[in-house]
Amino acid sequence: IQWEKQVRTSAQIHRSGGMSVLVTGAAGFVGSHVSLALKKRGDGVVGLDNFNNYYDPSLKRARKNLLESHDVFIVEGDINDFKIVSKLFDTVAFTHVMHLAAQAGVRYALENPMSYVHSNIAGLVNLLEVCKAANPQPSIVWASSSSVYGLNEKSPFSELDRTDQPASLYAATKKAGEEITHTYNHIYGLSITGLRFFTVYGPWGRPDMAYFSFTRNILQGKPITIYRGKNKVDLARDFTYIDDVVKGCLGALDSSGKSTGSGGKKRGAAPYRIYNLGNTQPVTVPTLVGILEKHLKVKAKKNMIEMPGNGDVPFTHANISLARKDFGYKPTTDLQTGLKKFVRWYLSYYGYNNGKPVN
Numbered sequence: 588i589q590w591e592k593q594v595r596t597s598a599q600i601h602r603s604g605g606m607s608v609l610v611t612g613a614a615g616f617v618g619s620h621v622s623l624a625l626k627k628r629g630d631g632v633v634g635l636d637n638f639n640n641y642y643d644p645s646l647k648r649a650r651k652n653l654l655e656s657h658d659v660f661i662v663e664g665d666i667n668d669f670k671i672v673s674k675l676f677d678t679v680a681f682t683h684v685m686h687l688a689a690q691a692g693v694r695y696a697l698e699n700p701m702s703y704v705h706s707n708i709a710g711l712v713n714l715l716e717v718c719k720a721a722n723p724q725p726s727i728v729w730a731s732s733s734s735v736y737g738l739n740e741k742s743p744f745s746e747l748d749r750t751d752q753p754a755s756l757y758a759a760t761k762k763a764g765e766e767i768t769h770t771y772n773h774i775y776g777l778s779i780t781g782l783r784f785f786t787v788y789g790p791w792g793r794p795d796m797a798y799f800s801f802t803r804n805i806l807q808g809k810p811i812t813i814y815r816g817k818n819k820v821d822l823a824r825d826f827t828y829i830d831d832v833v834k835g836c837l838g839a840l841d842s843s844g845k846s847t848g849s850g851g852k853k854r855g856a857a858p859y860r861i862y863n864l865g866n867t868q869p870v871t872v873p874t875l876v877g878i879l880e881k882h883l884k885v886k887a888k889k890n891m892i893e894m895p896g897n898g899d900v901p902f903t904h905a906n907i908s909l910a911r912k913d914f915g916y917k918p919t920t921d922l923q924t925g926l927k928k929f930v931r932w933y934l935s936y937y938g939y940n941n942g943k944p945v946n
């Protein structure tokens with residue numbers, strides 16, 4: 588391992604009272620944005636990512652290049668690798684861990700269930716084992732998911748609502764993550780904050796998500812498949828713009844370890860907290876498509892089909908009052924504006940000019 592010097596440099600703090608943060612999943616969508624935001628305000632940041640091929644790894648490499656141009660270094664490794672994760676903590680006394688590495692996506696679990704167990708359960712436990720032994724122990728903020736609400740029909744979703752009806756293996760592993768982190772908080776006094784993200788979208792986003800793949804297909808003149816619920820009810824999502832989620836992550840990091848706040852119960856010495864990070868403005872999928880058509884200036888070819896029951900839930904809708912109260916979380920970007928920014932990024936990243944590909 589020859590990365591120690593780069594890791595130390597990347598972890599240097601450039602503001603008083605700053606933190607040194609290990610960001611897992613730093614080459615991912617949310618992780619790359621959070622890493623950049625932390626670095627820009629003067630915190631020390633080191634990334635860890637295994638660059639897996641769940642989606643186009645060249646996009647992860649491009650995010651890595653962007654981060655490196657801002658002096659954020661990403662170690663290539665797996666959160667399941669005890670040696671690498673321990674070595675990182677031997678090299679830097681991280682004050683915080685922003686844990687975003689995971690196997691995301693709902694449908695991929697139908698063919699690749701063990702990938703969820705590997706990253707979202709075994710990898711999480713491995714990371715917690717290292718954190719538990721670290722001196723000082725870092726405060727951990729990690730990504731759970733709105734999917735834990737599953738088939739809950741109460742709207743909007745509040746943190747204390749039932750989460751015992753997961754609709755996918757992905758949701759079940761996130762729910763398991765909440766139980767596992769709670770246990771480590773209880774037994775080992777680790778400070779834990781879980782953030783339930785609601786359909787995050789924006790520039791540098793994930794190609795497996797609907798808004799992204801719809802954009803690709805619309806531009807290529809290919810049909811898109813829109814799922815509907817029973818009785819032709821449209822699916823709706825509480826789409827949340829990446830910059831709002833980043834602000835929520837930084838707010839959660841800044842307030843972590845200090846007090847339990849209202850988002851949590853106090854068990855032993857350290858806080859355990861869970862917060863929704865959503866937008867509180869659910870939008871139906873056909874409305875999303877309409878906005879994309881407008882920004883792309885192309886009509887979509889739509890196939891409407893009934894949801895095949897493979898893990899999707901009919902709707903999501905966040906109540907965000909706890910995050911607002913405890914760390915001032917206040918999303919400001921509506922879907923129109925956020926998708927405009929996404930489309931602008933997409934066209935430039937994939938080399939389009941006036942809606943036409945540039946050779």
Ligand code: NAD
Pocket residue numbers: 611612613614615616617618635636637638639647664665666667686687688689690691692705706710730731732733783784785786787788793
């Ligand atoms: P992403 O797939 O873009 O990022 C995850 C990153 O983690 C990837 O770069 C991947 O290579 C890395 N990774 C995966 N398994 C790993 C492992 N075992 N070891 C090291 N690195 C590994 O996904 P994202 O959208 O940025 O999501 C970030 C987190 O937020 C995830 O935990 C995800 O489950 C959660 N989340 C995301 C959304 C969303 O809408 N984007 C919604 C709810 C929850």
